[in-house]
Amino acid sequence: xxxxxxxxxxxxxxxxxxxxQPVPLKHKTSIGMSHALEAMTNSKEQKLRAAAHxxxxxxxxxxxxxxxxxxxxxxYMVKGDPHRRVDIEVRNGKAFE
Amino acid sequence: xxxxxxxxxxxDHRVYxxxxxxxxxxxxxxxxxxxxxxxxxxxxxENGKLFYDGNPIFNAINRRTGKAVRIVQESxxxxxxxxxxxxxxxxxxxxINGRQQFILEKVIVLTLTRExxxxxxxxxxxxxxx
Numbered sequence: 735x736x737x738x739x740x741x742x743x744x745x746x747x748x749x750x751x752x753x754x755q756p757v758p759l760k761h762k763t764s765i766g767m768s769h770a771l772e773a774m775t776n777s778k779e780q781k782l783r784a785a786a787h788x789x790x791x792x793x794x795x796x797x798x799x800x801x802x803x804x805x806x807x808x809x810y811m812v813k814g815d816p817h818r819r820v821d822i823e824v825r826n827g828k829a830f831e
Numbered sequence: 832x833x834x835x836x837x838x839x840x841x842x843d844h845r846v847y848x849x850x851x852x853x854x855x856x857x858x859x860x861x862x863x864x865x866x867x868x869x870x871x872x873x874x875x876x877e878n879g880k881l882f883y884d885g886n887p888i889f890n891a892i893n894r895r896t897g898k899a900v901r902i903v904q905e906s907x908x909x910x911x912x913x914x915x916x917x918x919x920x921x922x923x924x925x926x927i928n929g930r931q932q933f934i935l936e937k938v939i940v941l942t943l944t945r946e947x948x949x950x951x952x953x954x955x956x957x958x959x960x961x
Contacts, residue, residue, distance in 0.1 A: 739922065793884070798919040800876030805923060807872055808886050809903050811940050816915035819940075828877065 736827030738789070740764070740771050744817035749774045758828040761798035765791055771820075779818075783791060786820040791811035794820065794830045802831030835907040836943045840885060841912055847883055850943070854889035854902055856949070859876035861956050866895050871923055871934060892934060897927050903940040903949070914947050915940045 736759055739752040753759050772780055772787045789810045797803040802822045805824050812818035837850035859868060868891035875881050885904035892899035899921070905913055920933040937958045941947045 737922070746919075777928075793882075793886075796882075797876055800878045800880055802877045804873045804877065806874070807890075807901060807921065807923070807936075809901075809938060809940060810886070811903075811905070811913075811915055813910055814913070816913075819915075822920045831877070 736829065738822070738824040738826075738829055740767055741821040741823070742771055742775065742779075742787075743819050743821060744812075745779065745782070747775060747779065747814070747818075753829075758802060758831050759792055761802075761830045764830050766795050768794070782812055782815070782818060783820060786812050786818070790820050790822055797830035802828045804828055833907075834912070834944045834946075836945070837904075837950070838907055840888075840904065840912065841883070841904065841906055844883065847881075847885075848918055850885075851888055854904075855891075857952065858889065858891065858955065858959070860899065861952065861959055862893065863960065866893050866959075869894055871899055871925065872901065892925060892960070893959050894925070894927065896959070897925060897932050897935060898961060899934045900959060901936055901937045901938045903938065905940060905942050907917055907942045910942050912940045912944065912947070913940070914950060916951075 737754045739750050742749040751771045808822040810818045840846045840850045871892045872890040887901045888904040889902040916939045919936045921936045923934045924931045939951045
């Protein structure tokens with residue numbers, strides 16, 4: 735199985751978009767999940783986290799260009815804020831190909 | 832003179848590799864001799880190329896305690912002086928004494944200066960020893 739999750743954490747948020755499936759998570763699907771995660775919050779939080787979400791998607795783009803990625807964790811903090819963050823966790827298998 | 836160590840790590844791959852080696856040495860020397868560190872996350876894409884983004888710049892687990900550390904080194908140009916840390920129960924698992932356990936992570940996100948290095952080492956000493 736291919737498993738993982740995208741998360742928006744800190745600042746009172748604990749939002750998550752997980753996946754668990756028999757085939758690797760496609761890049762296009764992950765970008766859609768990232769936008770859906772971003773849309774779960776109010777406009778103030780979306781503005782604060784915009785750069786962190788954009789960086790997480792840039793990593794997905796880089797991973798696609800490089801054939802995907804295996805188990806790893808990425809954390810994108812909001813600049814100047816020690817709590818708010820966006821995470822990528824690829825637990826098993828492969829993602830973003 | 833800049834306060835930042837390995838300041839150009841995102842621009843020069845030689846500096847990036849030196850920064851990785853620096854973190855490994857710093858953290859290895861905190862451990863008791865009998866403990867060993869093992870990487871538990873990939874820092875490479877499927878084609879074998881390193882991420883080269885400092886995220887993470889270092890990751891390792893102490894197999895004796897099941898506690899892990901993940902260091903994310905941020906760009907001084909973007910973050911200036913920055914330090915954040917949090918504990919997390921990772922989705923990743925490890926087998927300890929025949930049982931699969933979720934890895935407990937201490938995650939530190941920083942821009943690297945002498946000051947932030949000392950702060951991170953202070954946090955990690957107790958954490959990694961168990």
